[in-house]
Amino acid sequence: MTTTTADELLVDTARKVFIETCTFEVVEAAERDGWAAGVWEAVAGVGLPWVGVPEAVGGVGGTLADALAVLRLAGQHSAPIPLAETGLLAGWLLASAGLPVGQGPATVVPGSARDSLSLGGGRLTGTAFGVPWASAVERIVLLVEDGGRWKVGSIAAVDAEVERSLNLAGEPRDTITLDGVPVELAPTDVDAAAFERRGALTRVVLMAGALDAMSRLTLDYTAGREQFGRPVARFQLVQEHLVHCAQDAALVGIAADAASRAAVLGDASFEIAAAKALASRAATTATRAAHQAHGAMGMTREYALHHLSRRLWAWRSEFGDEHRWNNEVGTAAIAAGADELYPLVANGSDRRTRT
């Protein structure tokens, strides 16, 4: 029987580390400096980046459910480190190809239409955009097609020329240029669609964490802020914002749970697509409600709302926005057909095999 729930002790440990290290000042400083050494050392010190990566390739073991539960907390605390990238993406790709996972932080090439990487004679040449934390990691991992099959490639980050660039949240999303860089290559059963889904799953889980934190922050703020002689949370129109924000947090929270569970069990193509479509949409509606409820204070640098809202705006576009995933779900719906449409909603990806 596959375990679909996370280890509680691990989750407690992770929560403590994030609470202790990801303070407002640290998240601000990370954005300014491009790296948060203190957060990374504390998180790496207890092995969190490599949870869910098999020990055989250099991970610390544990389940996918464990890794996703830790990532959710990272989203809640705006942890300014490549946690999703190091283990769930790079570590997963490397493990799928039997390649070793290194000691330091790692990232992946998400792959964009503008990328021009080409492989020849075991060397990579060209440019790739939007590579998370490329300026801070030790290893860059990518999925490449080579002779009609998919392979995982691994390069040392020092071999890449990195041009710094930032997403809306001030997280590094760099441009890398490679000029005949030697690459370690090994075949994998992961293809481009599976990689994109995996990326989308990490963003869904991060966003679920951020939405939960944003809902709580907005409730706290409106309970304390007084206007017209009473807390603004007492006004019906403000309450509507609070409810909409809580609804989005609840919806994406349970969608992330369902997508995570399906991913642990096997085919999660429908669940991840649906969850990312919901999360990306919620990023728009929930941040609008939260900002409106906060008034001008939410628009300032000194108040923490933007750590969450700017991340949600960035993550909603990464690994496919709501339009891209709505299309994917719609395509699955059309493939299922009218008779099987409700079973798709009620039973998901495995509707035929899991009954």
Added chain:
Amino acid sequence: MPLGFELVELTADERALQQEVREFLARELPRGSFEPGLGMDNPSDRGFSKRLAQRGWVGMAIPKRYGGHERGAVYRFIVVEELLRWGAPIHHHWTADRQSAQVILKFGTEEQKQRFIPAICAGELGFSIGLSEPDAGSDLAAIKTRAVKVDGGWQVNGTKVWTTGAHETDWFIMLCRTSDAEDRHDGLSQLLVDLHSPGVQINAIPFLDGGHHFNEVVLTDVFVPDDLLVGEEGRGWLQTGSELSFERGGPDRLLSPWLLVEEFLREHEGTPLGERATATLGWAVARFWGIRQLSIAVNRMIDQGRAPAAESALVKDMATRFEQDVIEAVRQLVEVSPSLESGSLFERLLARSVLAGPSYTIRGGTTEVLVGVVSKGLR
């Protein structure tokens, strides 16, 4: 505090049940053999309610000693979501099964339980809801219907409105004032009223499309015997609050426009849909999927003995606003002038949805009332 919804994982038995209901419906009520309804807005069919009851699919969350099946709220969710999405004629037993039996079970006397619940579980006894009045809608505590103590019972005078199905059902549980109190939430009581009693006058309030769902129920010197008081005299307000958790958290608040989406797809099977329609379909399916998970989670809370008033209100508000969005989104995918007389089932469903849609965010608690209920839970 944001509320905690836990993902419900269906057991193998629950999945088998799902399959059983699907096969039953395909066999007993094949597509094309009946005019499907939109979720719970569908015809009353006593015969069909009885056949469901014979399968054990009425009174599923009721103890066996009262003719139920002790299966709980999640089990019931699985069965009724299939019935609702199929558009099956479940109206006759719907309210009785969803909430009236639960109220009697929770607050009724042993004699009341023996008398009413087995008949509800058999699909025989239909109930309506006796809450709203001309001057008491969202402000329910403003009700004026009054029961005065007389020898052996109560004499009731007053008027209830928006009483769905009262012309077809048998009883309602009525909230009325039995005494005056400083706090107007005190002094209210719930009475079981036989809708065929002398002095009960049922007048149709035609729906905006001319259909007959709503009624005005006028009670003039109606005698209700003592043994039909539900629970404690003067505690009717609290009892009603508990009733509403059952009314709000279910799949009936999500699936009203389901068939519209399914029939849209059926009508277009074999023809390429184009990117906009594909994305719209995907948007709707993803949201049905996500909100369904929240709704089933509310039902798990009920099984755990919790009273998820705020959670069910949160889901009801989100689900019903989505229901309305679905109708508008689907309407914009087709170039038709919706008509109730159309030869196409899809177009008839679209016409009915457009006309009924505004009621989704009103019935069972308006959006505005729900926001207040959820906010209290979030504090």
